[in-house]
Amino acid sequence: MQILLIDDDIDLCELLSEYLGAHGFSVTAEHDGEAGLTRALKDEFALILLDVMLPKLDGFEVLKKFRQQKLTPLIMLTARGEDFDRIFGLELGADDYLAKPFNHRELLARVKAISRRIEHINSLNKTPSMNMNNVKICPKSREIFANNERLTLTGTEYEILVLLVKNVNEVISKDEISQQVLGRRLVAFDRSIDMHVSNIRKKIAISSPGEKIKTIRGSGYIFISGE
Incomplete structure (x- = not known):
């Protein structure tokens, strides 16, 4: 490496x-x-x-x-x-x-x-594409689309969005996101996950307005199906 x-x-x-x-x-x-x-x-x-x-x-x-x-x-x-x-x-x-x-x-x-x-990420190449609430994830090419427009996400943002979409309509805690994506437990006053989710929301909203990721205060985040 x-x-x-x-x-x-x-x-x-x-x-x-x-x-x-x-x-x-x-x-x-x-x-x-x-x-x-x-x-x-x-x-x-x-x-x-x-x-x-x-x-x-x-x-x-x-x-x-x-x-x-x-x-x-x-x-x-x-x-x-x-x-x-x-x-x-x-x-x-x-x-x-x-x-x-x-x-x-x-x-x-x-x-x-x-x-x-x-x-x-390399092991996800065989995972089928996921399409939810106007957001499409293509694991093989590691591409994200919102309303068919390609988004530019960092590796961390990509992993967080994949985790949320794979668990659509389920609350994922900030600590779980941190452990699975960043490989560490979240400590007090650490806003890293909040900032990454904020960045994801802004990028998606440019092409596809409307709520995709909902904040569950005191619990975490949930990607809503939009149905």
Whole structure:
């Protein structure tokens, strides 16, 4: 699994490269936003780890420009306690975030979760298409259509929508979504699932207005059949 790490802390990059390398991952590091964006667009990676505070081009600008061309899974590395950074990163299309300073084992767990998700997505190729409430999911091509118009979803958004549609008219808790899609339990005040669902709703609404995903306060979310 090829990983691109974009962080200006050279010592941290060397440490993480060695640590992740010992667990079977290959890490390429870039130390400023411009170089990181160029490398991310030029080469193919399974996962990108992107710091927010970067010289030349900050992490948000890198993410915004990158998402215009690629949907590679991406984890933002944010300053501890900076809720704005986390929420803004998710709005721009980050798949997950990890607050600095972080435990290396926690990072490894996130990386492995992404790896398992990629394998899971590949295993869905033989799953029949699902068509519900003007939303069509084609697992073989990993495409989503709303009113026959193709949507551009990140890997995390895609997985969440698939989970909800497969359980149509059933409430799926935020913690269950987090465990099945992000590979981790949801912690207090974590708004990552809320932001991903919000992004999905906005993208669907452009082509197919009307309620598709209903919030069940205190419980989770439900994809309604529309019948």
